[in-house]
Amino acid sequence: MxxxxxxxxxxxxxxxxxxxxxxxxxxxxxxxxxxxxxxxxxxxxxxxxxxxxxxxxxxxxxxxxxxxxxxxxxxxxxxxxxxxxxxxxxxxxxxxxxxxxxxxxxxxxxxxxxxxxxxxxxxxxxxxxxxxxxxxxxxxxxxxxxxxxxxxxxxxxxxxxxxxxxxxxxxxxxxxxxxxxxxxxxxxxxxxxxxxxxxxxxxxxxxxxxxxVAAHDFSSMSDEEIFNSDAKDYVMGGAKFRLGSLDWKDSATINQFAERMLRVMPSIMRETGNQMIFCRVGYEEKTCMVYYGTDSAQTLSIAEKAFGKSKCPGMIFVNRRLSRKLDVIPMLTKALN
CATH class of the missing domain: 3.90.1640.10 (inorganic pyrophosphatase (n-terminal core))
Incomplete structure (x- = not known):
């Protein structure tokens, strides 16, 4: 057998x-x-x-x-x-x-x-x-x-x-x-x-x-639904957070899209009981990491340790395409530990 x-x-x-x-x-x-x-x-x-x-x-x-x-x-x-x-x-x-x-x-x-x-x-x-x-x-x-x-x-x-x-x-x-x-x-x-x-x-x-085309069709979705369409919860280093992973085709409007994701993060965090929220937004061959947390100073510190200097509130721009699995999770793991 x-x-x-x-x-x-x-x-x-x-x-x-x-x-x-x-x-x-x-x-x-x-x-x-x-x-x-x-x-x-x-x-x-x-x-x-x-x-x-x-x-x-x-x-x-x-x-x-x-x-x-x-x-x-x-x-x-x-x-x-x-x-x-x-x-x-x-x-x-x-x-x-x-x-x-x-x-x-x-x-x-x-x-x-x-x-x-x-x-x-x-x-x-x-x-x-x-x-x-x-x-x-x-x-x-x-x-x-x-x-x-x-x-x-x-x-x-x-x-x-x-x-x-x-x-x-x-x-x-x-x-x-x-x-x-x-x-x-x-x-x-x-x-x-x-x-x-x-x-x-x-x-x-x-x-x-x-x-x-279907994956990028957000026309019938609220911003909260867009964020949660590919989001996972994690517990690392004593911190509980949700990480979304999205792609945006229009590089000219990446800032506006990132701002939309940032605006829904507080409500998502309350609903899910997380301490922090991150979102990987890929565009062209670059990435915008959007972040928010209950302790803004701590969240900023973790985000900058993981992804680099934040030049505007809630966003860090990275000059390469990050993979959630191969890049973002290891980077956050290192920053949290």
Whole structure:
């Protein structure tokens, strides 16, 4: 018997379906990896339910429609019960980013491509971390290692997640593993679409262009919704903060956009119980770091230690494109510690 499968089977699955769920303010990778991993666990004989820990963003909705994927239902919190809900956490391993009530749940598995967070479980659990650009890439390797066929429907889901989290393979966190998986999934899609690989590549490139437009379409959103469309909560060095990550196409209006994000930070901070708020706004090949905190002097000190001198209140301009994962989080970690 496959030893990987034997380890999965040995977990305390219980009678009720386990919930496979990504982080709050879900992005495409978080949603698609949960869907694909739920299908994988079901194929192994374990009952699961894929869920989203928040509303899908515009890019994810567009990708789902383009690939013909039904998005999972939303689950904002889990109830405390005598028999705890069993969770499989995708694309995160911090309680601050997990669905409300996760501390009272039984964590069965963690599948992630970020740093190891503070999720704790007294019982045995299965965890799989890989240094790749997308959690969907990790899920792909699990299908292969467990000998479960990747159908055309599953390939669409995995491909959509990889497309989103690697920015169609151009994001700095993209690895050769992601690139190889991308090509293998693309071949499955080409066969399903009855077209050659070149035509399939053109098709997914067009889909990605639509995803980019959707991701930057803030026309129907409030400024608070824009900020929270890609924001995560963190606890570091005794400080609790929220970090948003956005991109702005019009460099001529970057200051105005940054000011809009700054204006909604106080209310977001009150609603979420954070001490500080940061937002990475990428534009051209540069970055504007927007910041706000209850203790303005302390927040300014931390922001300047992390990103450089602040030339105007609440903003620091950096002459390179910062990645939240590779740059901003390590810079804040160093400043806070």
């Amino acid at each position: 496959n030893l990987y499968r034997k380890a999965i089977d040995s977990l305390g699955w219980g009678d009720a379906p386990a919930v496979v769920i990504g982080h709050k303010t879900p992005d495409g990778d978080s949603v698609m990896s949960a869907l694909a991993y739920a299908y994988l666990m079901d194929a192994l004989g374990h009952k699961t339910l894929a869920r989203m820990a928040g509303k899908a963003n515009n890019e994810t909705v567009f990708a789902a429609k383009a690939f013909g994927i039904d998005l999972p239902e939303t689950l904002l919190s889990i109830e405390t019960a005598a028999d705890p809900v069993r969770l499989i956490l995708m694309d995160h391993s911090d309680y601050a980013q997990a669905v409300d009530g996760a501390r009272n749940a039984r964590i069965l598995q963690v599948i992630d491509h970020h740093g190891i967070g503070d999720i704790a479980e007294s019982k045995l659990l299965f965890a799989k971390y890989m240094p790749v650009g997308s959690t969907c890439s990790i899920v792909y390797t699990s299908y292969k290692e467990l000998g479960v066929e990747i159908t055309a429907d599953v390939a669409k889901i995995l491909f959509a997640g990889i497309l989103s989290d690697t920015l169609n393979l151009i994001k700095v966190t993209t690895t050769d593993v992601d690139r190889q998986i991308y090509e293998e999934l693309l071949q499955i899609l080409a066969n399903a679409w009855n077209m050659d690989i070149s035509a399939a590549r053109s098709k997914v490139n067009e889909i990605y262009k639509g995803m980019v």
